Amino acid sequence: MTTIAMTKCPVAVVTKDQLRFITCGSVDDGKSTLIGRLLHDSNMICEDQLTALERDSIRHGTTGGDIDFALLVDGLEAEREQGITIDVAYRFFSTRRRSFVVADTPGHEQYTRNMATGASMADLAIILIDARKGVLVQTKRHSFICSLLGIRHIVLAVNKIDLADYQKKSVDRIGGEYLTFAAGLGFASIVPIPISARYGDNLVSRSDHTKWYTGPCLLDHLESIDIQPDAATQEFRFPVQWVNRPNQDFRGYAGSVVSGSISAGDEIVVAASGQTTRIKRIVTQKGDLPRAQAGDAVTITLEDEIDIGRGDLLARPRERPKVGCQFAAYLIWMDQDPLVPGRNYILRVGSQTKAGSITEIKHRIDVNTREHLAARTLNLNEIGFCNVATALPVAFDPFDINRKTGSFIVIDTYTNRTVGAGMIAFGLRRPTNIALQPLSVDRVKRATLKNQKPCVIWFTGLSGAGKSSIANIVDEKLFAMSCHTMMLDGDNLRHGLNRDLGFTEADRAENIRRVGEVAKLMADSGLIVICSFIAPCRAERDMVRSLFDEEEFIEVFVDTPLEECARRDSKGLYAKVKAGEIKSFTGIDAPYEIPIRPEMHLRTKGQTPEQLANAVVNLLVARAVVGYR
Known part of the structure; x- marks a missing residue:
């Protein structure tokens, strides 16, 4: 085993500024090894950590008798067993010139969502490329995501240069190929550095093996690169995270300043409502501040009593963000289940949480060619440009202006999983020449004339459950009672209004x-x-x-066991499924999510359609939707 110097645990140095960076690239390109070696060669590893690292290298290491520096950041047991990074690992270290936060992100395509999480807060990306393999698909994917997430500085770390005999031509070839691909991604700087993460070449000092290389070593570049703009110079943004009211004499609004600065006495505006007031005090645990800037966690009190709640965004009146309920955005889809346009999701923009949906996928982006492709949905790790709508207006900035107020996440309504991450490009204006036309004869007058209450009776259940049979009988009974009805059946509408739709999940939703x-x-x-x-x-x-209003929608779950539905097979669909002629059939190879709290639960076993229809009509009578004459 290689002998390495033991050092005392380093003391954190107070530095002038902080650089947040990530390591990314394809699988086995040496991301974790790079960070581990960089920490060691910078004397940032404690003695007990080195002892544990030597022991773990014997057990899990993949470097023969040498220390496996990747184990320093591959903390999960599954990562150590497989020799890969799965989750994002964060490490903090300091040098005399700067402090650092580094995120080691996974290379496998299936964990792209984790890589995007790490990149979302980074100022710089170290993209590792195996000197023997060159630019790969995942290299391009990660580079494109870095560009979308606002990273403007790239270190192209051509790793394992020792396995390429320290040849300059390898770096020149890979650098040229990458620069060609990256043209148009908007990076402010791309600096190629030949390295060997395993042996430390060009990490903290120039290597004698690459005397042809005249550029900076990695650490020198990380210490000296100028990252602009600083959040402190941006427009003031303060998302309210909590209304602090410990007693009747104090009301404050707690949160962190995400950009810009503000002073006591300055005028501010509530972005969504447009109400203005002035800052009275800027309160902290250690006392009042005359001024708060980006990164400060404070409680703000105001001169006037105005309506402010959690999720509101405070700004200066002349620097007000966009406010609207529609915007265009780049979206990275992060879930195994595909995106369904039109489906209700929860959207979280900063501290604002709103119901919303992806109304349209304008195009999907091929990460290899950056070509725009037609798409009806997005699958795991795919990136698209979409139109987004929220149920209520939200305050936001374009992502390229402010990363904190221009990003959002998409949450599944039922599972509470984070299924997507988005970057707002620009707001969408609703047509100003379209308004709701007031009607002299409204729904109440029309329903009163018919001596009934308008409502929707929604029958749901598996194919063959008996929905249409029961619904037809209900329609007949209501007609006999002189009720005015209309029946909408799935098959009938697919012959006309919905004839252009198939049976994909997106088409079903539409x-x-x-x-x-x-x-x-x-x-x-x-x-x-x-x-x-x-x-x-x-x-x-x-x-x-x-x-609809609460009393106007009646969900009726027609509950018939799958075996009984298949036995009936009135349309011959189950036979076609069995023969392989129909795919993604509900109840067989596509899920059916049973209603949680339907207004009626009809168990068909042992009951006739006539009996079940009578139960539905009786409910309508009990609710005074209809009445016998």
Whole structure:
């Protein structure tokens, strides 16, 4: 085993500024080894850490008898067993000239979402390339994500130069190939450095093996590079994270200044509402401050009592951010389940949390060629340019102006998983010449004329469950009671309004969205609308429900076991599935999410469609939707 010098645990040095950087690149390009070796050669490893590292190198190491520096940052047992990075590992260290926060990010494509997380706060990226392999697909993917996430400085670390006999031509070839690819990505600097992470060549000092190289060693470059702009010079932004009111005599708004600065007495505006006031005090645990700047965690009190809550964004009146409910954004999809345009998600922009949806995918981006491709959805790790809509207005800046207020995450409504990360490009204006036309004859008058209450009865269940049969009988019974109804059936609408839609998840969502809008128009005319659709996803059913008042939407779950549905097979669909003629069939190889709290739960086993239809009609009578004459 290689002998290395033991050092005392270093004492953190107070430095003038801090550089946040990431290491990224393809699998096995040496990212973790680079960080471990850099920490060691900079005397940033404690004696007990070195002892543990020697011991772990014997157990997990992949470098023969040498110290495996990758183990210093590969903390997960799975990472050590496989010799790969899975999660993002953060390390902090300081030199006499600067302090650093480094994020070691995974190289595997399936963990691209973790790499994006690490890049979101970085000022510089070290992109490692194996000198023997050159620029790979994942190298391009990570570079493109770095560009999207606002990183403007790149170190092109051509690693394992020892395995390429320290040849200059390897660096020249890889550097030329990378510069050709990176043209147009907007990087302010790209600095190629030949290194050997394993042996420390050109990390903290120039290597005798590469006397042809005249540029800086890695640490010198990290210590000297000028990262601009500084958040302190940007426009003032203060997201309210908490309303601090310990008693009736004090009301403050707590949070961190994410950019710019503010002083007591300065005028501010609540971005969303436009209300203005002045800063009264800037309060901290150690006493009041005359001024707060980017990075300061403070509580602000105001001269006037105005309506401010968690999620509001404070700014200067002449530097107000954009406020709107539609914007265009680049989106990195991070979930195994594909993006479904039109589906309701939770969007978190800074400390603002709003319901919203991806209304349209303008194009998907090929990370290799940066070509714009047509797409109806985004799959795991794919990147697209999309239109986004929120239920209520949000305050934001374009990402290239302010990374903190121009980024957002997408959260699945039911699982609470973070499924996407976005960078806002620009706001979208609603057409100013379109307004709701007030109607003299409204839905109440129309329904009163019909002696009924407008509503939507939504039958959902598996194919063959009996939805349409029960819905037809309900329609007949209501017609016999002189009710004004309209029945919308899935198959019928796919012959006309929705004939352009297939059965992908995105098309299913659009199918239900259109049906919901049609049902709303019909309910506005005073009708009782009977809908029969599988609608397998709760999110789509809830989206339709959100169009109506609470008493106007009645969800009816027609609960029939899958075996019984397949036995009936009235349309011959299950036979086609068995023969392999139909793919992604609900209940077989595509999921059906059962309703959680339906207004009616009809268990069909042991009951006739007539009996079940009577139960639905009885509910309508009990709710005074209809009445016998």
